[in-house]
Amino acid sequence: MSPAISATPDALAQRLATSGLRSTPQREVIYGVLLKKRDHPTADEVYARVRTDMPTISLATVYNCLETLVQCDLVRAVNFERGPTRYCPNLRPHAHFHDESSGSTHDIDLPADLLEKVSAVLPPGYDAKSVEITFRGRATKNSS
Amino acid sequence: MSPAISATPDALAQRLATSGLRSTPQREVIYGVLLKKRDHPTADEVYARVRTDMPTISLATVYNCLETLVQCDLVRAVNFERGPTRYCPNLRPHAHFHDESSGSTHDIDLPADLLEKVSAVLPPGYDAKSVEITFRGRATKNSS
DNA sequence: GTCTTAACTTAGAATAGTTCTAATTATCAC
DNA sequence: GTGATAATTAGAACTATTCTAAGTTAAGAC
Structure with a gap:
């Protein structure tokens, strides 16, 4: 389904690079947050967690980065029933x-x-x- | 999964009754609209279609009635990816x-x-x- | 190294979809 | 009919997300 790649922070830089995108501190922290606690958080929850490490990040950036990670096939966006989108870094089927x-x-x-x-x-x-x-x-x- | 019942307007009154709810003109027209064109319309699209028959209906009522139909298992609410909920009167699996x-x-x-x-x-x-x-x-x- | 260009982040405004509130209207049991 | 309950309504409020425009950062050309 998607190319074999281990779900580690290292994978991030590689995947971004092959898509012509940059690895930024924000993208790294957000991906790290998703890997650390895999409870399918919403964008708001990710925002709250990221802010403990990076208090100046903006919510818009969280949305932007999550979208980027989804585009790179490192993260799946999950929607069951109305309500906020949830994010999942599990790449296995x-x-x-x-x-x-x-x-x-x-x-x-x-x-x-x-x-x-x-x-x-x-x-x-x-x-x-x-x-x-x-x-x-x-x-x-x-x-x- | 759900009790066998044919997806006709008649089913509506029965189902509502067994749930202790009333059959109202609004509920009937909305259910009829769903049965007539099964293209998984959004609440807004249902609203637009219903208004040709019942111009005074309100959007809130459309939401209320759709929710009622979902509760009665006459309609399924469908959510893939962010975006408006869509409604489906197909009761078969x-x-x-x-x-x-x-x-x-x-x-x-x-x-x-x-x-x-x-x-x-x-x-x-x-x-x-x-x-x-x-x-x-x-x-x-x-x-x- | 500096310049240029493009990518990225940011804050806040704007939008879309849905739910809530309070008042009105309709229906049912008696 | 009368009273109690359910349903509808308009509009305000709310939530999740996207957009906009400005500012920042990084990468490549020279």
Whole structure:
């Protein structure tokens, strides 16, 4: 789906470079924040976390950088139901489980063959670039 | 998943009644609009269509009624990527294909066993009430 | 090294989509 | 009909996001 690359801060500079973009302190800190706590934060939550390290950053920059990371395929933007977009640095194929009682979101790894089976339901003439699978329900125990 | 019921205007009164809600002209017209043109309209688009029949309806009522229909399981609210919520009166299990070139959304019927296979990837402790599958890509030919 | 140019960040204004509030109107049970 | 409850309405308020225009930083040409 996307080229193999390990989800580390180092990957950032490489990916940006291949897209003709610069690695800036803001982009690094924001990517670091996403890697550090993978709880699918909103842009506002990222903003709050980044400000502890970089108090002068602006919210507009957070939006800009998140968008850049999404463009570089280092981060996925996640939208289930109305409400703010959430950001996820997990590059492996995975689904999302949205726990309605806690409001939290969990990554569910997907075996490669499942995505093939799912895509097989598409009639001829439909060419899918990506598939998203979202569960909604309750998780008994666990966290994230 | 939801009780068998045919997606006709008649179903509306029954469903509302069993939820202790009233069937009003506004709710009927809005549901009719959704059934008539199943192109996953936004609340604004529903508002525009409803106004040709009922020029005095307010946008707030459109939002209220759509929410009511969603609560009654007569309509699904669909959210892929930031942007307005779209509404879909298709009650059969189906996925959505979002055509990036035209911006349109197509229903893809799902065989019952596929949803089982997909749900089977959930680890113990995860109890899913619903699954949503969204494709993104290009549809060559077709419309809707 | 300095100049030029383009990329990036910033603050605040603007916009889009949705929800809230308070007042009015319609409907139902009696 | 009367009272209680539900639904609708207009407009204000709110949230999430994007836009704008100015300022800053970095990279490459010379």
